Structure formats: structure tokens, C-alpha cells
Amino acid sequence: MDQMDQKVFDLSDIRVLDFTWAWAGPYGTMLLAFMGAEVLKVESMARLDHSRVRSLIAGPTYGGVNQTGPFNELNLCKKSITVKLSDPRGIEVIKRLVKISDLVTNNFRPGVMEKLGLGYEELRKIKPDIILVSSSTCGSTGPEKDYSGYAPSFSSISGLAHLMGFSDGPPTLVGGRVDTSVGTTMALASLAALIHKKRTGKGQYVDISSREAMSCLIGDALVAYTLNRDVYRREGNRDEIFVPHNAYRCQGYDNWISIAVGTEEEWQYFCRALGHPEWIRDERFLSRESRKKNEDELDRLIAGWTSGRTDYEAMEILQKAGVPATPMLDNEHLPEDPHVQARQMFLKISHPELKERIALAPPWKTDSPGDAQIKRHAPLLGEHNDYVYGKLLGMSREEIEKLTREQVFY
């Protein structure tokens, strides 16, 4: 069918000059690259993207700058150039690139772009309809604008960590998925600004606060405070409405089944599936309210059933009965799951230094099979200098060689 070949995403006319580094920003611009935008990642040996050298969890990593996990997972389909921003000749080259770009992105601390002579007002002089999207810990205004942080910092100060964990335990900090969520916000804001530009011809400056991005995910808890002065707390896996709502231990080593019963209908399916139709008439569990009141007791009874089964057995029995239930999967077991395999989430891609590497597919699928593929590995450091400086900017080979020798392209 010809529809199958038709492109769904085509941002090939969009060029992004990307100063983002670490995790959050790079994930955001990678989503744009997945859609076909040309993302030029601005890097330098003088100030390496720390995802090329270390990780907050695993600490310093060994191997070359092109070989770390975080960098390779977060920069697929992009192009890399090296240029020293502390050299005025480097800034001149950057300004020439601004002229042929639609969007400039960064997640520096507020003020850094201005110091480099690349603040929004400067960029606008070079290209009046440019879009600048900046993401920082606290945003670029307010008394805490200069404060810095990483993913766990955003999770702590946004209210997210406070709401995660056991009710009798400490808060739970969250790492990677917080960064990538902020990155998703960055992609969203960028696309909206690009659409506005396409409709009106106007660019703009977009200022993102990472802690606010996380707070938006718990907007209901903030409204609970502004409305009623209620301060919500963490409650493990419990939910205010759904019950039972927890993960239960199964046979084997660290195997769990999660169960979330929402409606009266599901509750009855659930009791029958467990071979305990008498629970339906049991006074302790007669209504949602009573189940909620006796939730500890109910959880114990359920665990008695799950402990005699494997996680996948439990899922099959419960799903067949129409009850929401899934196993807990970790990074070792996800690739083996039949559904994950059928959806082809783990893809083999080639990499010049690492030979073959596994990459994860984009977070969407479309009518066009190509959209579910990864078209290119993360770039080697400075891999696209010749293309960008030579082809896009029309610099001569001698000129490029000279600036490389003099460590401007470095």
C-alpha cells in the first residue's frame, strides 16, 4: 500500500542548533531528530558533555568519549560538531550557524548564553525569527535562578520525591526518567514554538524550569494544598480509589505481580479468578470503602494466592478474567518479554567504534514503519565538522584545517 510508505513525520526542513548536554536536553532534541529534524550538537573537547565521561549512578566510566551508554542512548540521529566557545572565532562560526537554523536549544545555567554573546537579543539580531528554548533547574527568573541541579534535584524540590516511597519510609529520589521527562517538555515547547513560527513568521524565547516541569506532574497534589490546605503524602502503591492496588510477591526470585482493581465489576472478576467467590459477600470487602478500610488484610490474602504462582501465570489468569495485572519487569527481563519482542522495542544498530549496539525504539509507532526504526547511531565527537563547516557554511578545506589546527574546532 502506498500509504505505508508515506511519511508521517517530516521535519527535514527544521534545523536545530543544539547546545544541550547531560541527559534532559539531549533526550528532548533526540525526539526532534527522530522526527527528521537536523540536530547539530555543539560540543568541544574543552568542555565535554559529561554523559560522554560519567554517570550520576554508575560514576566515572572508562572507554572512549564515543562509547559511554548515556551518550549513545540519548543522542541518536544527531550530528556532532566541535567548536571552542571560549574562542571568539568559534562564536563567529556559531553565529553563522544561527543564521541558517530555526531553533537554538540549551540547558546551561541562566546567563551562560548571554556571556557567550548568544543571548536571545543577540540571536535575534542575527536571525529575527529565531526560536531560543532554554531549560534550567529553576528557570531564568526569580531569586533562585542561579541554583543548579540534576534529575534527582528536580525530583526533590518539585514535590515528586516526597510523594514516592513507603508510607513508613523516606522519600524516594528519581533519576533518569525525571531528566527525560523534562526533555520531553522541552521537545513539546520547541514544537509549539516552531508551529507558531510557521503560522506567523515570529520566533520567540522559551524559558523552561525543570522543577516546575516535575511539579506539573503532581499538579493535583498542589491543588489539594491551595484548595484545602491538605498536604498529600507517599503511600507506597496505594491509590485513593482503586483497591486492591499493589504489587504482590510471586514464585521465584524477586518476582512480583501488580494488580489494580478499579470497578465493582473487576472486583467480582477478581474474586472468582482467585477461586474466592465468597469474598464478594464477605463483609470486610463488601464495598470499595470497606475494602479500603481492610486493605492490609486484603493484601495479605492476595499475597497468599500469588505466592503459589509465577508472575506470568498470575498475569494470564487475571487478564483472562478481565483484571488489570502485569509482572514487574526489570532491565534484565524486559528484552525477553514476548510483547516487548513483538513490538520490536530493542533494535540492533551499527556503531563505528562499538560495532553492534542495542538501541531503544522511539516512544511512538505510526502508519509508516520507518518511524519505529532508529536511522543512525549517536555521533562520534566532531564527526560532522566537515559536513557542517564545509557543506553548510561553505568554508574551504584550508580554512577548516587551519581552525582545527588552531584548536578552534576542538
Next chain:
Amino acid sequence: MKGLFAKSVANGKVVVNMDSPLSGVPVLEFGPGFSGAYCAKLLSDFGAEVIKIESPEGDPARGRGPFAGNKPHPEKSGLFVYLNTNKYGVTLDCKKSEGKKIFKNLVQKAYILVETFPPSELSALGLSHNVLREINPRLIMVSITPFGQTGPYRDYRARALNICQASGESSLMQTGTLEREPIKDARLADDFDCGQTAAVAALGVLLSREKTGGGAHLDISMQEVLMSLGRVDILRYANEQGLMRRDLRGVVVGGLMECSDGYINLVAIQENQWSGLLKLMDNPEWGRDEICQDEMSRAWNADEINEKVQAWMIKHKKEEVYHRGQALDVPITPVYDPEDVVNSRQTAARDFLVEVRHPEIGKVKMPQPSYRFSETPWRFARPAPRLGEHNQFIYRERLGLSREEIDGLKERKVI
């Protein structure tokens, strides 16, 4: 007609102003759960004209707190206000054939449809993508489901808790123990995150539409969205056989620390951060020990060092170490609860909380988006709709039904 926003021009006149990126872009939202509602909320934050279709019983968010005055009431849910401010709201029973017809008429006029039904349920209703694209070939249909439109689990039921567990996310939440169950994300965060990724995909297609011409069916699997967000940790096993488990802590100086009045998060990896931390603690003698000499040896001895830092922290207050630490370039942040977030001076200075009106509740303060657009700021357009509030307006003005026809639909419980 191939233009990106051809429909914003009527009778030769531009009928929408462009105060917002998506001014005048018609969006339909339909289906259970919270991910679709959040996706459409993000589009309405950008000025899209979102029509929320509720079943006659009403959206599930109406049954969820926080309720004004803490009394459950379908028109007093703060969650519903947060998710639906600026949207239009209509009721429609799509199980009835008249309802289906109206739905199709709405689809015909929409650019984007956000829906969250199980794949088999939509087919059973006769409203699958194949049917809808006949009606509107340029439709961008965004389907958000637990496991996507294909594969063995496509019709499996799952809520956010289940998706969190099945996507690897729960295994990454470092509670420090395997003795207890893996936990879920905060409240509705996973639903909202999936809605956000779906919105990114929808805008990507919208921006491409001028060149591609056609519509699309976006298959958003919540499991895959969360896997994508956790991709670095998830791929650590596939590429390096690095197991990530919830009882394993990081091997760096810092992490969660307890102060005298609550918790903070500390990052002190790089040299400047480490020396700032020492200064914050008034340069303790042990800071000159051999194990503290460089990043690598501090990483190797992180447990021992963290214990010493913790002993200092417990004697100090979280706000104090936050501001003093940040002044010394140490990324320390307090663990805030919702009250702290609301009352933070940074929240106030950036007007992060905005006041919106609601006919049943009065004034409500809620977060505005985390991005400030210099040319197209977020604006309040209309309160979250009461159940069926815009039936007259949408069905009469948009679909051209007469008052009698609408009354008939009401009588037959279609709307």
C-alpha cells in the same frame, strides 16, 4: 487546502487571532483514564480549541480528589479543574447509533483526535482508525493505550500502577530493599508523562503536515513511553549486562540525606562541588583523608564518606543547607512537600501558580505550564466545563443542529 492551518481562514477572513501557537486548532478528546486528558490539556494550554467528549456518566477525574471542601462532588474536583480548564465539554453516548453519527461529524472537523479506548473496544464501536480516516483523511488520530495497538498484550487491561511495573520503572525506584514490593510513581505522574509524549508526537505530525499532506494514526503505548523515559538504565543491561535493581544505591558521594527538619538531595561529584561541600561543613579534618583525594577514590569510598556527611547534615536545617550550599556551588536541594512548593519564593516570583475561575468552586490556584513563552504566554480562556456545559454551543454552532434536534438527543439520552 494543503496548508498547515487552512481551516483558520473562513469566508476569506482569518477568524482566529494568533495569541497562542495552536489558536483555533480543533482537537477532540475522548476516552477513559487520565493520559488522554493530560495530552489534550497540554494542547489547550497552547490555545487549541479542545472539545472534551464525556460519556453521560462523566469523566473519571470528576470522581477523584482533591474536592473543594473535601466533599466528593462531580463538579468540585480540583483534579478535573487542573486537567480541563480552557476546554469545551460535551456529553455523548457513542454506543447509540445517533451518538456515533454525531461523533463522526465532530471528527470530520477535527485536526487532532486524542483517544484512550482499548483497541478492540473502538473497533467494536465501529470507530476504528480505518473508519475515521475515511471521514477525515487528514485526521491526526492519537491512540494512547497501555500496550499499543498491536502485539499479544494489545487488549490487556492495565492502569498506571501496572504500566509502571511492566515498563521497568518500578525496578528503578531505589527504595533500598528487595524485601518489600517495588513501588509506583507519584500519583498520576505516569499517566501525565504518557500524555505529554503523545502531545509531542501529535505536534510533530501537525508541523509535518504541510509537507506530508496526510493524516496519521499515532500508536502510543504507555509501556513504551515509560521504557523510553528510562532508556539509559534499561539499555544498561542489553548493552553492558549492567543490572539495575531497586536495592542498589549509586556509587557517588551524595544522594538523599536527612537534616534536622526533613530531607535534602546532595550532589557532590565534581571537584568544585566537593570543595564547596567541605567549605559548607567548615572544612572538617577528615576531608583531607586519602580517600577524599579525587573523584575516583571518593566514588570507591562513597559509603564511608556519605556517613560522615550525613552526621553533619542531621545537625542542620534543610533550607539553610539549601541556600548556603547553592551559594557555594553545591547542588543541594530540599525535598519539598506540596505545601513547600506552593509557598516557595521561587514559585511566587515566577507566578508558577495561576488563579483560575470555576463556577462551582470559585477561585482555584493551580500550576501553569513549566515553560514561559515570550510572545505567546499561557492564558485563561474558560473554566473547566460542567458536565455537558457546551452541548448547546458545540452541537448548534459547530454542527448546526437545531434546538429541537438537541432536545430530542437529550430525551433519548444520547447527550
